[in-house]
Amino acid sequence: MNERESKEVQAPTVEEQLKAYIDRLQRLQADFENYKKRVAREQEEYASWIENRLLLKLLPLYDSCERAIRSYDHNSDKDSFVEGMKRVFAQFNDFLKSHDVQAIAALGQPFDPSLHEALLLVETDEKPSVVLDEFERGYRRGDRLLRPSRVKVSRRRQGAMEDSPLTEAKEQIEGGNS
Numbered sequence: 001m002n003e004r005e006s007k008e009v010q011a012p013t014v015e016e017q018l019k020a021y022i023d024r025l026q027r028l029q030a031d032f033e034n035y036k037k038r039v040a041r042e043q044e045e046y047a048s049w050i051e052n053r054l055l056l057k058l059l060p061l062y063d064s065c066e067r068a069i070r071s072y073d074h075n076s077d078k079d080s081f082v083e084g085m086k087r088v089f090a091q092f093n094d095f096l097k098s099h100d101v102q103a104i105a106a107l108g109q110p111f112d113p114s115l116h117e118a119l120l121l122v123e124t125d126e127k128p129s130v131v132l133d134e135f136e137r138g139y140r141r142g143d144r145l146l147r148p149s150r151v152k153v154s155r156r157r158q159g160a161m162e163d164s165p166l167t168e169a170k171e172q173i174e175g176g177n178s
Contacts, residue, residue, distance in 0.1 A: 057095060058095070064087065101140070104140055106138065111151070117148040118152075119135055123154075123156070134149055135151065
């Protein structure tokens, strides 16, 4: 066999290998796309399963609210309605505790932007950056913040005496930038 015949014999082998690699690559791409679709579907199913479990646990609270409202409509007894609503609230509180959900202490605490969302600033002669009022309670689950407390925060009145040199320096810097 001469050199030319040898090259002709090898050429189809290289082309066949190339076609085989391309075919394999296309199958792998298709398999990967199918895998991504399957994972997305499984994630949706899992999220739905979690939601269903949560809803199933909330249904007794809903039922209790419905019974309290129905009893109020029929009896118009304000005291029994209030007692029923207190029981529902206690049930809901137990539900939150059983899922490690805790309320965030805010009132009278120093403002912490990682826990509180300031909705209103009020100038006072008192200590600045203290939570004066809580519009909506914040919650956390373990170390994770579920919802920040929405609060009213004190702010030092312009011209009032400062408690610390750090606060004075901060106001001087802010005043210099105006």
